[in-house]
Amino acid sequence: MEQAMTDTPSQRRFDDRVVVITGSARGLGRAYAELVASLGAKVVINDNGSALSGSGGDAGPAEEAAQALRDMGAEAVANTDSVATPEGGKAIIETALDTFGRIDVLIHNAGNNRFAPLTETSYEDFRAVLDVHLLGAFHVVRPAFEQMVKAGYGRVVLTGSIGGLYTMPQTVNYAMSKSGMIGLNNTVAIEGKDFGVKSNIILPGAVTRMAEGLDISQYPPMGPDLVAPVVGFLAHDSCPVSGEMYVSMAGRIARAFVTETRGVYQPEWTIDQVAGQLDAIRDESELWTFHPAENGFGEHMVKSFEMARS
Structure with a gap:
């Protein structure tokens, strides 16, 4: 059953928490800022x-x-x-430290667009988007994570995209930036686990100025206010998950993740055997899903080795 929306005030507050939000003067970032500020955050x-x-x-x-x-x-x-620069990222975090004395939450939302087919994408346009989305994430996460580890607490919310999972035409720079965010998210979740630091990715769908030039006449309601509560939850003390990805689009919230088929084991392979076994390799009747923050890398190796030894 669909859950009806409510105006009941949230019991999950951010009193005395310091929240840094990149790209937050407008659009999604502004909605995030207004929500956490209304719940007591210093922003x-x-x-x-x-x-x-x-x-x-x-x-x-x-x-x-x-x-x-x-x-x-x-x-x-x-x-x-x-x-877009390491110096800028450090200065952003230092603003929180200098003004409020700490950083508890980092939401990396800043982004830009430069559309072009792969055959026409210039290196300048490629780097311009990576520098803001992907390298920009590292530039703020690196100094923020260091402070969070020292404090023994932190929440990181990175901005991915369904464009990073499934990709659209003419967006190689954007697609690579958003898919690359998965590796950073996993690293923060794994290395932050023993220090009270959790990290997750929001995959938002909202009509903001980033949708400029698109035909949105057939879109359902997709305001930033529909995404903000998901980000607020991922940024909150009570969030129990880490190293995960959450879709929020037009009122739908879902978890996205990487999975594999069980696959096929043989002690030796030829090209022709790979081709002959392709249907079995691609068979989705048994799927293996490993959680990055719960020894996913190790579990993947264990299960793979078990097939080789059985």
């Missing part, structure tokens, strides 16, 4: 005010968003450093 609004392509900059949007949170009664500060 760093990071946004360099660039165009959709990532070019240019404007300090106005970040300060306007931070002021809006202060008008709500929340504590908030604006930061306009770019996630």
Whole structure:
């Protein structure tokens, strides 16, 4: 049965938690900021005010968003450093430390778009998108994770995309950025497990300025407000999961994950034998799913070795 939406205030609050959100002056990031601020969080609004392509900059949007949170009664500060450089990423985290003395939650939401077919994508446009989405994630996660490990607590929410799982035409830079986020998420979850640090990925679908140029006339309601509660949950103390991916699109919430078929074991193979066994190799009647934060790598090797030894 579909769960009806409710306006009941959340019992999961963020009192005294310091939350850094990249790309949070507008769109999804702004919705995340408004939600956690309304629940007691102290917020760093990071946004360099660039165009959709990532070019240019404007300090106005970040300060306007931070002021809006202060008008709500929340504590908030604006930061306009770019996630695209290691220096910018470090400065973003230092803003939280200098202003509020700590960082508890990092939500990496900053993004840009430069569409082109693979045959026409320039290296400049390729790097411009990777620098913000994927390298930008590392640039803020690296200094934030160090602080979280020292404190013995942290929550990281990275922004992936169904475009990173299934991909769309003319988005090689975006697709590679978002699929690459899975490796970073797994690393934070695995290395943070003994230090109270959890990391998960949100795969959001919402109509924001990133949808500029798309025909959205047939879309159902897809406002950022439908995604924000999922991110709020993943960022909260009570979140029990780590190293996972959650889809949020048009009111649907689901878990996404990587899985494998059981496959086929033979002590030796030829090309022709691979071709002859392809149906059995691809048979989905028995699937193996390993959890990254629960020794997934080791379990994968154990089960593979068991087939070889049996």
